[in-house]
Amino acid sequence: MKRDFVARRRWLALFVALFGLSQALLWYASYAGGAKALIGDEQTYQATALAILDGGRWMPGTIWPPLQPLWLALLYALFGVHVWVAQLAQTVLFIASAALLRDFWRRLGGGVAAANTAAALFLLNPATAAYAHWLWPETLHLFLLLAALCLLARARALAAGIAVGFAILAKSLLSVFWPAFLLVFVRRGRSREGVRLAFAFVFGLGLVTAPALWHGWREYGKPMIADSSIYNLWVGLTDRWRSDYVQDMGGVTLPEFLTSAATPQQRNAIYLDKVRALVEAHGVPALLGAQLGRQYFRLFSAKTPLVSQLPGAACAGHLSAYHTPAWLTRGLIAANDLLHALVLAAAAFGIAGWRRRPDRLFVLVALFTAYQLALFLLIHVKARFLLPLLPFLCGFAGSALVALRRRIAADPRAIASSDDLLRFTPPRIAAGVALAVLLLFLAFAGPLLDGLCAA
Numbered sequence: 001m002k003r004d005f006v007a008r009r010r011w012l013a014l015f016v017a018l019f020g021l022s023q024a025l026l027w028y029a030s031y032a033g034g035a036k037a038l039i040g041d042e043q044t045y046q047a048t049a050l051a052i053l054d055g056g057r058w059m060p061g062t063i064w065p066p067l068q069p070l071w072l073a074l075l076y077a078l079f080g081v082h083v084w085v086a087q088l089a090q091t092v093l094f095i096a097s098a099a100l101l102r103d104f105w106r107r108l109g110g111g112v113a114a115a116n117t118a119a120a121l122f123l124l125n126p127a128t129a130a131y132a133h134w135l136w137p138e139t140l141h142l143f144l145l146l147a148a149l150c151l152l153a154r155a156r157a158l159a160a161g162i163a164v165g166f167a168i169l170a171k172s173l174l175s176v177f178w179p180a181f182l183l184v185f186v187r188r189g190r191s192r193e194g195v196r197l198a199f200a201f202v203f204g205l206g207l208v209t210a211p212a213l214w215h216g217w218r219e220y221g222k223p224m225i226a227d228s229s230i231y232n233l234w235v236g237l238t239d240r241w242r243s244d245y246v247q248d249m250g251g252v253t254l255p256e257f258l259t260s261a262a263t264p265q266q267r268n269a270i271y272l273d274k275v276r277a278l279v280e281a282h283g284v285p286a287l288l289g290a291q292l293g294r295q296y297f298r299l300f301s302a303k304t305p306l307v308s309q310l311p312g313a314a315c316a317g318h319l320s321a322y323h324t325p326a327w328l329t330r331g332l333i334a335a336n337d338l339l340h341a342l343v344l345a346a347a348a349f350g351i352a353g354w355r356r357r358p359d360r361l362f363v364l365v366a367l368f369t370a371y372q373l374a375l376f377l378l379i380h381v382k383a384r385f386l387l388p389l390l391p392f393l394c395g396f397a398g399s400a401l402v403a404l405r406r407r408i409a410a411d412p413r414a415i416a417s418s419d420d421l422l423r424f425t426p427p428r429i430a431a432g433v434a435l436a437v438l439l440l441f442l443a444f445a446g447p448l449l450d451g452l453c454a455a
Contacts, residue, residue: 058070104150138384152181236378299385310329310332349435
């Protein structure tokens, strides 16, 4: 018992040291040689937040949901207009997300050690931690998503509905998927309790989203929050490269889309006609084949948004938004690649070895994963869109790594307890190897297949 306590203290000390080092390097990277430049939608969220502070409209358009600029405006109103204020606040959300991941994975049956390992993998990866330093809504959205799952696990339906509502106001990802959350209440059959909880969930979601939906109805004749689906479908079908930020057409296409007509419905109709013409010209099989050969390389790419923004060749999709010295650039890329590969490979074995009977929370996570993979087969994909799936990948990875450590330790009691969660028979090991190879190929082979920066 004492030996286990000492070992846990050592692991905790090592984690704290590594996490402190990772955070220190990221903060240094953000301001070394000058503050990191805002890129893409970051500029829009910042400009909208400042306009709101000056009395501007809280929903100025139909492409971007309103919560992120409102969140930034609130922080700036309270603490001054400084990007580092948002970075500090979102770092708190990032750490809280790891705590929620730990809680959720324990409730899913992963065990304390696996949940701790999952949270550690999530926190230590600089590519994941860096999301808190950017003005995209990814960190806020992920915190709300994980909060909703933990609340659903406790049958806190009203609070879960409010969390999902806010998540939709941060990113449109859940706009179509949210009814699937009601599956959590199916176990109560047709009982009044089940109906009451489902109603409370929908009421909480509607309470939060009603102002934005009413705004959409009043402005555009349709109860909408944000609708960039047709635009993203068109860009996704016309992308050429397996890495994002390589001759990226999103920024070029968006002004054309916004000026193509006066209303969202008219713009969508114009670009839906373009999509139909593209399908007719190339055929569904050819288009789907091209998408399969490109989209998942972009989604699972090891060239994460952190790597893309570090100094490097523009022809390889580097934006050089950071002004880091060479030693820090190399160090962050190495840590990014190592943690990215570890999570993907270990998660593959965790998925292949999982043997617990799936409960409704597990089914909900599986449906959410399938929904995202189906969605990103068609629409425009950037590597940052993997973030909502990363906590679950970290969970499976944590379970696999704990099972591996127990087998190396050759502790029969520990091995027996881990066998309740994972089983590594030869077919499962073969499946794990195949899935790990596939994920690592998607993560690292894209730039090589594209021949980027070739002379």
